[in-house]
Amino acid sequence: MANMKNAKKKIKVIEKETVNNNNLTASMKTAVKNVEKAIVSKDKDKANDNLKTAIKRIDKATSAGVITKNKGARNKSRLTKKVNAMD
Numbered sequence: 352m353a354n355m356k357n358a359k360k361k362i363k364v365i366e367k368e369t370v371n372n373n374n375l376t377a378s379m380k381t382a383v384k385n386v387e388k389a390i391v392s393k394d395k396d397k398a399n400d401n402l403k404t405a406i407k408r409i410d411k412a413t414s415a416g417v418i419t420k421n422k423g424a425r426n427k428s429r430l431t432k433k434v435n436a437m438d
Contacts, residue, residue, distance in 0.1 A: 372417045375408075375412045375415055376417055376418075378408050379405070379408040379411070382401065382405035382407075382408040383405050383426065385401040385404070385405070386398055386402050386405050386433075387430075387433075389401050390433050393437065393438075395434070398434045398437060399434060402431065402434050405427075405430055406430075409423045409426055409427055
């Protein structure tokens with residue numbers, strides 16, 4: 352346990368960042384799963400709506416530094432390809 356006042360403050364900041372990062376990651380993964388479920392059920396309208404949400408969540412996670420820029424672009428590209436390939 353930290354004894355200095357500034358070290359105690361730093362622990363609080365790190366905990367807050369960790370919680371925020373976990374929330375961003377969880378919401379991003381949920382959005383991606385929703386798109387994939389819509390693709391499996393062959394519902395193009397729902398897939399397009401969920402894709403927009405997923406892209407927003409991926410961008411948020413990327414800008415916060417939770418995932419790298421390249422991983423975000425790769426995920427968006429793969430999801431968009433899957434949705435566009437639907438009949």
